[in-house]
Amino acid sequence: MEELIQKLKKEIIEVLNLEDIKPEDIDTNAPLFGDEGLGLDSIDALELIVLMEKNYGIKLQDPNQGKEIFKSISVMADYISKNRTK
């Protein structure tokens, strides 16, 4: 799981173009959206949806499910490990 979390952090930094952030700067359990944690917004959500699809073969179509999955890096990693097709 730790390996997947580190990989996910690197992918998020790359896809969201977070130039000033290093993987170790991201708190695994901090919220991804809102004022705390990474402070991502709706465009970032779109990029995360596409990342999940392209890199892990996971299609997220239910907004409620998506909100749960994007709570934090650890929740995302947990969901990916259980549902990935790639």
Add this chain to the structure above:
Amino acid sequence: MERQWSGRTDGGTRMQRWLIAILRCTDVRVIYFFMAFAIPFYMIFNRQGYKAMRDFFVRRGDRGLRIVWHIYRNHFVFGEIIIDRFAVYAGRKFQFDNDGKEQIDDCFSKPGGLLMLSSHTGNYELAGCTLISGDKRVHALVYAGETEAIMENRDRVLGSHSTVMIPVQSDMSHIFMMNAAIDEGDAVSMPADRLFGSSKSFSCSFMGSDAKLPAGPFIFASQKELPVFAVFVMKKRATRYHLIVRRVDDANSAAETSLRSRAAMLARNYASILENVVEQYPYQWFNYYDFWQDN
């Protein structure tokens, strides 16, 4: 601080229902006539809109009293367009001169999703009445603040033309719905001239200086590798509109290797298309705020 759009057409539900009822039995030109007398009051009391339009026409090289006349005409056409929207809800038909429509028709007939970009120029909502999307549904991203009367009539009129509304929500559910629509091979329509939902933007040359266009539509198109169309429905005469469709993605944008640079290229292409349309129809620019400063 990011500007928040209420997305609400003026007037309450009851007034809007009355207007629809009147338009069922009255020619739009009669309503235009009475509206002409109300415009000066609107110009006086809507100071932000007046100032924005004054700056817009100064930017175009106008001076003196010509500016006041042009602001009047801009407000008048805006009023006509709002009335026409209600006229459509009342069952009125408009004629369209098509320009470039065959490009999007071709895309509608092929499998796969596509992105249609709208702007606050002309009467984009009427595109839903004239574009025939075949088996595809058009999922239109709209601001969530409209009245019950508008939402009901939009659903009724545009729903019969395979258009489905996706209101922008703070819980970001619209993002999932847009993504699902594209995955199903449908079309998604969204505004590409105002920042909303995110402050991320691309700076593009527009009418002599840089303006920020929202990054969302262009990143979405780039991520999903979509064909992108700019669609404008510009008023020509009382009951006639000019439908303009332009392809935004081209060989240059396709040649860009990174997602971001491709998205930025799409934004620049769109700004150039938008500028050409606004030059052709300057009275139909309806961004009533300092577009270059505030965006």
